[in-house]
Amino acid sequence: xxxxxxxxxxxxxxxxxxxxxxxxxxxxxxxxxxxxxxxxxxxxxxxxxxxxxxxxxxxxxxxxxxxxxxxxx
Numbered sequence: 064x065x066x067x068x069x070x071x072x073x074x075x076x077x078x079x080x081x082x083x084x085x086x087x088x089x090x091x092x093x094x095x096x097x098x099x100x101x102x103x104x105x106x107x108x109x110x111x112x113x114x115x116x117x118x119x120x121x122x123x124x125x126x127x128x129x130x131x132x133x134x135x136x
Contacts, residue, residue: 064128068093071121076100076108078121085125091132093125 072079072095079098086093100108 064124064131065093068121068124068128069095069098071117071124072098075117076104077114078108078117080105081118081121082125085122089125089129091125091129093128 068082072082072093079095079100082093082095085091086095
Protein backbone atom coordinates (compact mmCIF):
# COMPACT_ATOMS: atom_id res chain seq x y z
CA UNK A 64 0.00 0.00 0.00
CA UNK A 65 2.86 2.37 0.82
CA UNK A 66 4.31 1.77 -2.65
CA UNK A 67 0.95 2.67 -4.24
CA UNK A 68 0.96 5.95 -2.29
CA UNK A 69 4.52 6.71 -3.45
CA UNK A 70 3.59 5.96 -7.06
CA UNK A 71 0.62 8.33 -6.90
CA UNK A 72 2.79 11.06 -5.34
CA UNK A 73 5.53 10.48 -7.91
CA UNK A 74 3.21 10.62 -10.91
CA UNK A 75 1.16 13.65 -9.90
CA UNK A 76 2.18 16.97 -8.34
CA UNK A 77 -1.31 17.39 -6.88
CA UNK A 78 -1.13 13.99 -5.18
CA UNK A 79 2.35 14.77 -3.89
CA UNK A 80 1.12 17.95 -2.24
CA UNK A 81 -1.93 16.15 -0.80
CA UNK A 82 0.29 13.34 0.53
CA UNK A 83 2.65 15.81 2.21
CA UNK A 84 -0.34 17.60 3.77
CA UNK A 85 -1.65 14.25 5.04
CA UNK A 86 1.76 13.50 6.57
CA UNK A 87 1.53 16.66 8.62
CA UNK A 88 -2.15 16.29 9.51
CA UNK A 89 -1.87 12.65 10.58
CA UNK A 90 1.60 12.92 12.12
CA UNK A 91 2.97 10.09 9.99
CA UNK A 92 6.03 9.67 7.78
CA UNK A 93 5.43 8.48 4.23
CA UNK A 94 9.12 8.80 3.32
CA UNK A 95 8.51 10.95 0.27
CA UNK A 96 12.12 12.11 0.07
CA UNK A 97 13.34 12.42 -3.48
CA UNK A 98 9.88 13.21 -4.84
CA UNK A 99 9.61 16.77 -6.03
CA UNK A 100 7.70 18.30 -8.89
CA UNK A 101 8.39 21.71 -10.38
CA UNK A 102 5.85 24.24 -9.22
CA UNK A 103 4.42 24.64 -12.73
CA UNK A 104 3.53 20.92 -12.87
CA UNK A 105 1.02 21.48 -10.05
CA UNK A 106 -1.11 23.64 -12.36
CA UNK A 107 -0.62 21.19 -15.23
CA UNK A 108 -1.60 18.12 -13.17
CA UNK A 109 -4.62 19.78 -11.60
CA UNK A 110 -6.96 19.37 -14.56
CA UNK A 111 -6.24 15.92 -16.01
CA UNK A 112 -6.19 14.20 -12.64
CA UNK A 113 -9.54 15.45 -11.37
CA UNK A 114 -8.18 16.57 -8.06
CA UNK A 115 -11.14 15.63 -5.87
CA UNK A 116 -11.28 12.03 -7.14
CA UNK A 117 -7.53 11.63 -6.76
CA UNK A 118 -7.54 13.24 -3.33
CA UNK A 119 -10.24 10.87 -2.04
CA UNK A 120 -8.40 7.82 -3.35
CA UNK A 121 -5.01 8.97 -2.04
CA UNK A 122 -6.25 10.00 1.40
CA UNK A 123 -8.16 6.74 1.79
CA UNK A 124 -4.96 4.78 1.05
CA UNK A 125 -2.91 6.94 3.44
CA UNK A 126 -5.47 6.54 6.23
CA UNK A 127 -5.56 2.76 5.72
CA UNK A 128 -1.76 2.61 5.73
CA UNK A 129 -1.58 4.75 8.90
CA UNK A 130 -4.18 2.55 10.62
CA UNK A 131 -2.21 -0.59 9.76
CA UNK A 132 0.91 1.02 11.23
CA UNK A 133 -0.91 1.84 14.48
CA UNK A 134 -2.18 -1.74 14.80
CA UNK A 135 1.39 -3.02 14.57
CA UNK A 136 2.64 -0.81 17.41
